[in-house]
Amino acid sequence: MEYVVAAVILLVVLVVGVAGLVVPRLRRRELPPPGAGPATTIERPPAEEEAPELVVPDEELPPLIVGEKVEEPVRELETPEPTAGRLVRLRARLARSQSVFGRGLLSVLSRDHLDEDAWEEIEDSLISADVGVEATQVIVQRLRERVRVLGTRTVAEVRAQLAEELTAALEPDLDRSLKTAPHDGRPAVLLVVGVNGAGKTTTCGKIGRVLIADGRTVLFGAADTFRAAAADQLQTWGERVGAETVRGPEGGDPASVAFDAVKRGIDTSVDTVLIDTAGRLQNKVGLMDELGKVKRVVEKHGPVDETLLILDATTGQNGLEQARVFTEVVDVTGVVLTKLDGTAKGGIVIAVQRKLGIPVKLVGLGEGPDDLAPFEPSAFVEALLGSDS
Numbered sequence: 001m002e003y004v005v006a007a008v009i010l011l012v013v014l015v016v017g018v019a020g021l022v023v024p025r026l027r028r029r030e031l032p033p034p035g036a037g038p039a040t041t042i043e044r045p046p047a048e049e050e051a052p053e054l055v056v057p058d059e060e061l062p063p064l065i066v067g068e069k070v071e072e073p074v075r076e077l078e079t080p081e082p083t084a085g086r087l088v089r090l091r092a093r094l095a096r097s098q099s100v101f102g103r104g105l106l107s108v109l110s111r112d113h114l115d116e117d118a119w120e121e122i123e124d125s126l127i128s129a130d131v132g133v134e135a136t137q138v139i140v141q142r143l144r145e146r147v148r149v150l151g152t153r154t155v156a157e158v159r160a161q162l163a164e165e166l167t168a169a170l171e172p173d174l175d176r177s178l179k180t181a182p183h184d185g186r187p188a189v190l191l192v193v194g195v196n197g198a199g200k201t202t203t204c205g206k207i208g209r210v211l212i213a214d215g216r217t218v219l220f221g222a223a224d225t226f227r228a229a230a231a232d233q234l235q236t237w238g239e240r241v242g243a244e245t246v247r248g249p250e251g252g253d254p255a256s257v258a259f260d261a262v263k264r265g266i267d268t269s270v271d272t273v274l275i276d277t278a279g280r281l282q283n284k285v286g287l288m289d290e291l292g293k294v295k296r297v298v299e300k301h302g303p304v305d306e307t308l309l310i311l312d313a314t315t316g317q318n319g320l321e322q323a324r325v326f327t328e329v330v331d332v333t334g335v336v337l338t339k340l341d342g343t344a345k346g347g348i349v350i351a352v353q354r355k356l357g358i359p360v361k362l363v364g365l366g367e368g369p370d371d372l373a374p375f376e377p378s379a380f381v382e383a384l385l386g387s388d389s
């Protein structure tokens with residue numbers, strides 16, 4: 001009996017002992033004690049945190065791709081067309097003008113008798129081609145006189161004389177060179193002005209390409225801060241040929257962007273800084289004041305070398321009136337006549353020079369990146385009259 005009791009006691013002690021060892025372990029698994037618990041929970045979150053960490057580099061991939069895209073144009077830089085003879089190459093773009101000058105005018109000249117009616121028709125043709133009344137009268141009067149004195153009769157002769165008179169009206173001796181060469185240890189500075197949509201930004205880009213084609217280095221200043229898209233547009237032109245663009249915050253001070261652009265141009269020793277400005281309407285006095293300020297602030301670095309007025313040829317005599325206001329605010333040194341490919345009124349070149357007294361230095365003949373040509377009066381007149389007549 002004593003043995004049985006002893007055995008039972010032993011069994012109970014054994015069971016309690018085993019239970020004392022096993023239950024806490026089981027409990028530890030279910031409810032982790034304060035010390036051990038966090039270790040388990042910490043272990044897992046790191047594993048969970050690692051997962052997002054792996055995702056983050058994935059998410060960063062797009063910016064890397066964007067970075068590559070930005071570099072792409074730099075790697076595959078475009079080679080702009082050489083500038084020599086561009087006007088001759090682009091002469092077909094003046095076809096709409098040719099239909100006025102070439103066909104209309106020359107068919108009158110080919111008549112047997114150049115009577116009063118014929119001369120009137122010639123006058124009308126020139127006026128409708130936007131040559132302007134004053135200039136037309138001078139040209140026709142001179143031509144009539146030559147035909148009378150020289151007794152010219154063949155169409156080819158009259159055409160040649162008309163070409164001479166038109167070329168003379170374009171003042172071929174004016175200095176049409178662009179001052180783009182660096183001097184006094186700093187870049188040449190070109191300011192581009194004009195009304196909304198005239199083609200300022202496009203022309204800035206095209207001029208940059210012309211200079212780069214000629215082996216120069218160029219920097220663009222996006223002083224049109226009214227729209228971020230304006231700076232993007234200019235920057236795109238720059239990236240295509242590897243030129244830097246200095247830009248400021250949207251709505252920022254255009255004068256300070258222009259100042260910074262010239263400063264950057266000096267620091268990086270570029271040859272030419274081209275500053276694009278916002279389109280400004282001549283009746284917005286405040287905006288014109290701002291343009292004056294841009295010029296004054298830029299001139300803290302030294303004088304502006306060229307101020308180019310961009311004029312849309314399709315706006316005709318109207319555009320001329322708007323243009324005059326610019327010449328009063330900034331000292332315009334040259335006119336760029338854009339969109340001559342889109343008008344039958346190529347004679348506007350004559351009117352522009354006559355009314356503004358400023359040489360037309362370049363002409364825009366299309367939306368393509370190299371559709372800008374140095375203006376050469378005799379080549380232009382030949383293109384207007386057409387070669388086959």
Ligand SMILES: Nc1nc2c(ncn2[C@@H]2O[C@H](COP(=O)(O)OP(=O)(O)OP(=O)(O)O)[C@@H](O)[C@H]2O)c(=O)[nH]1
Nearest residue numbers: 196197198199200201202279338339364365366367
């Ligand atoms: N056909 C033709 N289109 C041109 C020429 N020059 C510019 N354009 C077009 O005219 C439009 C306006 O040109 P922009 O360079 O943006 O004009 P902008 O003066 O900078 O305009 P704002 O910045 O709005 O004042 C664009 O669609 C150009 O492609 C040209 O010589 N011929």
Ligand SMILES: [Mg+2]
Nearest residue numbers: 200201224230
């Ligand atoms: Mg613009």
